[in-house]
Amino acid sequence: KPTGPPATKPVPVYRVQLDGDDVLVSLSKES
Template sequence: MSFVKACALADVPEEGAFAVEIEDTPVAVARIGGEVFALRDVCSHAEVALSEGEVYDHTIECWLHGSCFDLRTGKPTNPPATQPVPTYRVKIEGDDVYVSLKES
């Protein structure tokens, strides 16, 4: 499995998300409680950037209509979204975040 450097860990806010693009794929890198997650940075309901939403309780909330997605699985936890978003494997090496675009 190939991992690509996404960003520095310091770029990802505590309890927040950071937008990056890896191989033409928009990715939201999110951090909560010391854990780092990566998922496609596009809401499956309204096609807006999830990275602009709030991160809490292992979810990221779409700022437009309020759909929340589980950071671990990509599954929506409330409407209006009904389709999951892809999640990606993450590893931390030193001070950097690496992401594999192969769906986890």
């Protein structure tokens, strides 16, 4: 949920993990 301007509506949030030089992104939405 937005906590202040300029955001006006919620956006998807994704889990991110760093593995050395790689960035791993889980495509399942966080709740």
